[in-house]
Amino acid sequence: MLLNNNVTEFILLGLTQDPAKKKIIFVLFLFFYLGTLVGNVLIIITIKTSRTLGSPMYFFLFYLSLSDTCFSTSIAPRTIVDALLKNSTISFNECILQVFSLHFFACLEIFILILMAADRYVAICKPLHYTTIMNRRVCSILVAVAWVGSCVHSSVQIILALSLPFCGPNVIDHYLCDLQPLLQLACADTYVINLLLVSNSGAICTVSFVMLMFSYVIILHSLRNHSAEGRKKALSTCTSHITVVILFFGPSIFMYTRPATTFPMDKMLAMFYTIATPLLNPLIYTLRNAEVKNAMTKLWSKKRISDY
Numbered sequence: 001m002l003l004n005n006n007v008t009e010f011i012l013l014g015l016t017q018d019p020a021k022k023k024i025i026f027v028l029f030l031f032f033y034l035g036t037l038v039g040n041v042l043i044i045i046t047i048k049t050s051r052t053l054g055s056p057m058y059f060f061l062f063y064l065s066l067s068d069t070c071f072s073t074s075i076a077p078r079t080i081v082d083a084l085l086k087n088s089t090i091s092f093n094e095c096i097l098q099v100f101s102l103h104f105f106a107c108l109e110i111f112i113l114i115l116m117a118a119d120r121y122v123a124i125c126k127p128l129h130y131t132t133i134m135n136r137r138v139c140s141i142l143v144a145v146a147w148v149g150s151c152v153h154s155s156v157q158i159i160l161a162l163s164l165p166f167c168g169p170n171v172i173d174h175y176l177c178d179l180q181p182l183l184q185l186a187c188a189d190t191y192v193i194n195l196l197l198v199s200n201s202g203a204i205c206t207v208s209f210v211m212l213m214f215s216y217v218i219i220l221h222s223l224r225n226h227s228a229e230g231r232k233k234a235l236s237t238c239t240s241h242i243t244v245v246i247l248f249f250g251p252s253i254f255m256y257t258r259p260a261t262t263f264p265m266d267k268m269l270a271m272f273y274t275i276a277t278p279l280l281n282p283l284i285y286t287l288r289n290a291e292v293k294n295a296m297t298k299l300w301s302k303k304r305i306s307d308y
Contacts, residue, residue, distance in 0.1 A: 007166035007185075010095055012088045014079070014175045015267055026083035032275050033076035039282030040065040042296065050295040056119045056134040057237075058292075061285060063143055064112045068278035071105035074098060075274050079175050092166075095177035099161050102178060102274075103201070104154035109248065110208050111146035115139075116241060117215045124234050125222045156200050160193055174267060176274070180255065194259060202257035209249040216242055240284050248277050 015025055043065040047053045075098070082088035090098070123130050161179055164186040174181040179197050183190045216238055223231045251269040286292050 006168070007092060007170045009089050009091045009170065010177065010185075011171045012082060012090055012175060012177075013171060013173045014082055014088060015271070022083045026080060029076055029080045029083065029275065032279050033072060033080060036072045036076070036275075036279045036282075037069065039279065039286075040069045043282050043286065043292070044069070046292065046295050046299055049299060052291060053295050056136075056139045057116065057123070059136070059139050060112055060116045060119060060143070063146075064109060064116065065282060067105050067108040067112060068281050070101070071109060072275065072278040074101035074105060075176050079275075082175065090177060095182075096158060096161055098177040099179065099182075100154045100158050102176065103157045104150050106252070107150040107153040107204065108146055110204060111149055112143075113241070113245060113248070114208060114212060115142050115146065117212050117219075120234075120238060120241065121215050121219055124219050124226075153200065153204065156196075160196055160200075163193065164188070164190070174270070176270065178270075180266075198257055202253070205249055205252045205256055209245065209253060212245050212249075213242075216245075237289070240289070243284055244277075244281055247280060248273055 014022070016022060044062060047058050047062045047065075078090075078098075119134055122133050126133065157179060161182060164182060165188050166185055167187040169185045169187075172181045172185065179193075179201075183194060183197075186193075219234070219238055223234055226234065251273040255266065255269060255273075286296070
């Protein structure tokens with residue numbers, strides 16, 4: 001497919017061309033990325049080594065942190081390096097690979113968030129059947145389905161990207177490769193492809209968001225029958241999940257459910273859900289979760305003892 005295009009590489013304009021501002025962006029992105037790695041890897045290690053975090057909720061949280069780490073890694077390192085360069089270029093193949101990884105891990109995160117909501121629904125609304133319904137085999141199958149579904153979604157994105165003819169302009173006014181900025185460079189009518197993009201990415205974002213919010217409405221409504229302590233604990237968990245959902249889906253829906261037009265705020269919104277949200281997720285899930293904090297404290301204590 002590449003042989004049909006005259007463009008073999010793209011120029012990424014990044015967030016700005018101002019040298020002073022690029023240095024600020026370098027520091028901010030490096031700080032955000034390191035924070036994302038430390039926070040999510042710490043959660044991954046804690047869940048993997050702790051015996052008290054064996055419930056399905058933490059099983060799914062493990063994969064959420066894993067997808068956040070990979071999602072951020074598919075974007076942040078290149079953006080950090082590009083901030084130090086005067087001119088940033090990316091080959092056609094690298095651009096396509098970034099499109100794939102961006103959508104694969106973003107879609108995986110969406111599916112994992114849905115599984116976490118389903119887990120909370122069963123735990124709160126059907127507590128007597130929880131261990132039977134959400135056993136380890138079922139959870140493993142659900143995660144496997146999420147991986148397969150993400151692969152299918154990102155493969156569709158690649159097919160759409162490869163169907164675009166590029167015969168002239170190669171300057172992407174963005175800091176990453178995605179279908180929306182690539183549509184601006186195609187030398188053909190992109191109406192059908194944009195429609196497919198909206199029906200694919202836009203539909204996944206919108207339908208998933210509606211499903212998640214509806215499930216939490218049901219969960220919160222069912223809390224009326226629980227004790228005060230049970231309500232407090234469930235509310236704390238659900239509030240964390242709802243916060244993550246709004247932070248992730250708000251910008252995503254705005255980006256992928258509209259025609260192929262660009263707005264000045266696009267880069268900032270993309271930066272928020274690609275860089276900031278993976279950093280915020282571990283903070284939200286640890287600061288509001290006593291079990292995770294206790295497990296991390298025990299892990300740190302064991303490490304200090306072993307050092308001595």
